[in-house]
Amino acid sequence: MARRYVSIKEVAARAGVSFQTASKVLNGGNVRVSAETAARIVAVADSLGYRPNTVARSLVQRSTATIGLIAGDVTDGALSQFAVAAERTARRHGHAVLVGNLSESGDDGAAVIQMLIDRRVDGVLAAAPQLEGDLEVADMLRRYVPAVSLSHVPGGGVPLVGSNHREGAKAATRHLVRLGHTSIGTVTGPFRRHVVRSRLHGYEDALREAGIEPSEDLAVEADWTPGTAAAATRLLLERVPAVTAIFVHSDTMAIGVLSALASAGRPVPAAVAVVSCDDMPFAEYLVPSLSSLRVPFAETAERAVELLLRSIAGEPPPQAPVLLPVELIVRDSCGGRRAPARTANPSETGPPRTATFRQGRRPPQGRPPATGTPSATTARSEQEDS
Amino acid sequence: MARRYVSIKEVAARAGVSFQTASKVLNGGNVRVSAETAARIVAVADSLGYRPNTVARSLVQRSTATIGLIAGDVTDGALSQFAVAAERTARRHGHAVLVGNLSESGDDGAAVIQMLIDRRVDGVLAAAPQLEGDLEVADMLRRYVPAVSLSHVPGGGVPLVGSNHREGAKAATRHLVRLGHTSIGTVTGPFRRHVVRSRLHGYEDALREAGIEPSEDLAVEADWTPGTAAAATRLLLERVPAVTAIFVHSDTMAIGVLSALASAGRPVPAAVAVVSCDDMPFAEYLVPSLSSLRVPFAETAERAVELLLRSIAGEPPPQAPVLLPVELIVRDSCGGRRAPARTANPSETGPPRTATFRQGRRPPQGRPPATGTPSATTARSEQEDS
C-alpha cells in the first residue's frame, strides 16, 4: 500500500538518457528526439507505470488544473445535481474539483475560500446562496482568484450564471391565473435570498398582469425544508382560507405543502392547485403528480464551469449575468394539462381540466425539443435574476 | 484578480532575515529564535497577507493533506448527505477533498482513481457501489493508495464502513409481520448490489422466523429511481395480487411505489403497508407519512474518514467491516405506531393500528437517545454487511 511513486528520473536512468530528455518526450511535445530514443523512453515509462507528479508540475507551472467548488444549502437534491455536473464538466476539461461545503450558519465562507486559495485552485465556483450577503466573501471572489457565482454577489464584479427565475415564476403563476385562480398564495424560501425575491417579482408580475393586486398575506416564508413549508402552508390557510392555488419554491418544500393540505382536508388539485420549482426526478411520482418549473441544473453547471475556465485562461468574462430559461412542466397537481412553451404563450387559452396520470411524463432522455426560444438570455439587470 | 501570491522569501526579505528563519517561525515550531525577531517576522507576514503555498509544501512533505472521494449513484440524496459529512469531517482534520463522480455506466472507475492518484491524494474514500464488481478498481484501492470503502470490494483488503442493512431489513420486515402481514413483497435496488442482497437476506430472515417461506415472485428489482420502482410495483401487484405489504429499498423509490399503489386503487396503509429505507428528510411529509429505516449517513461518513486518516497515518485498519446500526422509524405508511428500538425487541407486541399524523416525528435534534445497543458493531462476515 501507498507504494513508492516512480519519478521521471528513474525512467530516464533506466532508459539511459537524462531526465530532461525524458520529460520532453513524455510531455508529448514535438521535440527533436530520435524516434527510437523516444520509443525506448515511452516503453520504459509505462513498463514502470510512470505517472507524472501533478504536484511538482503545479509548482513550476503555477497552475493546479483544479477548481474549487463552494457549496451550500445542500439540503436539497438540487445542489447535488449541480455539483455532479460541474465536476464532470471540469474533468472533461482536465480539471479536478476541490470541494468546500458550508455549514448551516454560513459564517465560514471566508475560511473555506481561503482554504481553496491556499491550495492554489485556479478558480472558484461559488454555489452558495447563503453567502449572498457576505461582503468579505464577495471581496475575496473579486480580488483573489478568478470566480464564477451562481448567486448574487454584493458589489458585483463576479460573473454570474443562473436561471431566469423571475420569468419562470411568472409563467407558473400565469398558468394558475389562466386556470381561473384569483387567490394564489406562495410558499417561498428565505426572503433574503435573491432567487426568492426574483420569484416573488415574477409571481407579482403575473398577478398584476391579470389585474390582481398581490397581498402580503399570501406570501409565506419557509426555509427550503418540508417541515417549514408545511407550517407555512398552515399559516397561509389560516390567514387566507379562500386560497385556491399555491406556488411553492422547491419540490422538497412542495412535499410539505401537499402534506399540510392533506391534513387540512383540502384535496389537490380539486380544492387547491399546486405548482412548484426544480422538477426533481420524484416530482412526477408524487400523488398527485407535481407540476414544477424545470431548472436546468446540469446545463447551468456546464455553463458556469466553462465560463470559469475561460476566465482562468484570461478571457474577459461577460458583464451581464447569464440566465438560462426555466420550463414549466404541467402535471396533475395544478389540474392543468398542457405546458406552455419555455416562455408563456399569450395565445394559449386555459386548457381543459381533465388530467391523466401520464401528463407531464418527462421526455425519454435529454432536454425536450427546443421551442424556438433562445437557449440562454443575458439579462439587462441583475435585479431580475437568480 | 489572480493576484500575485507573496512568498516566504519576500516576507523574510522585508523582515531582514533569511527565508529559512522565517519558515521556522511561521511554522510555529518551538525553534530557537529571538522573540523579537519572531514577532517582527509574524508582523510582516500578516501585513503582507502571507499564506504558505500548499503545493510547495506538499511536494517536500510528500503529503497533500487531501483525500479523494469517488462518488457514484448520486441519483439519490443519500450520497449527497454522505459527501457533505465526509468533506466536513476531513476539513475538521485539516484535509481537503477532491471529488470524482462516476457516470452511470461506471466504466470509468479506474480512470477516476488514477486521476486522484496522479494528484497524489493521501487516501481514497470509495462511495461507489457500482464499482463493487470492478476488479481493476479493487486492485488499485488495495495496492496504490490507502483506501476505505463504503461498499464491498472484491478480494477484500480494503477496510469497509457501512450499515447493518441485513439487521435493518430484518427489523423492518419483522415489524410488518407483527402487524399481521403474511404476504410481504419487496421492491429492491439492483440485485447485483451487495446492499440489496444483504437486505434481501434480512427480509428473508424475518419471514422464515415467522414461518413464512419467501417467494421469488415477491421480490422485484428496480434501479433506485421512482419510475422503475413504480413499474416494479405494478409488476408485483400483477404477480401477487394478494400482497398487503411492501418493503422498499429507498425513500425515493418509495415515492414511485406510493404512486403506483395510488393508481392501482390500493390505499396505504389500509390495503397495503409500506416501509422504506433511508429516512430522507421528506419521508415524514409524504402522504401517508413514510415509515423508513434511518441510515446514519453522516455518522458513516465520519467514521469512514476517520478510519481513512488513521490508515494514512500508518495505523493498521480493522480487518472486519465496521457496521453501524440502522433504526426503524415507524410512521403512517405501515399503519404501525411504535418504533422498535434500534434492534427489534422481541418482547414488543403488535401495536394498535391507530396512527396519528404526529407519529414518527423526528427528534428535535441529533440522534434519538440510545437504547442500550452499542453504537457500532463489527460484523463477523462481510456477507452480512452493506
Place this chain on the structure above:
DNA sequence: TTGTAGGCGTTATCAC
C-alpha cells in the same frame, strides 16, 4: 539530437 543550468516555494538538517 541531447544534456546542462536554473528555478518553482517550501521544509529539514546541519553548520556557524
Place this chain on the structure above:
DNA sequence: GTGATAACGCCTACAA
C-alpha cells in the same frame, strides 16, 4: 539564534 545547503519532482530555457 541564525543562515547555508540540499532536496522534493518537474519544466523551460539554452548550450553543446
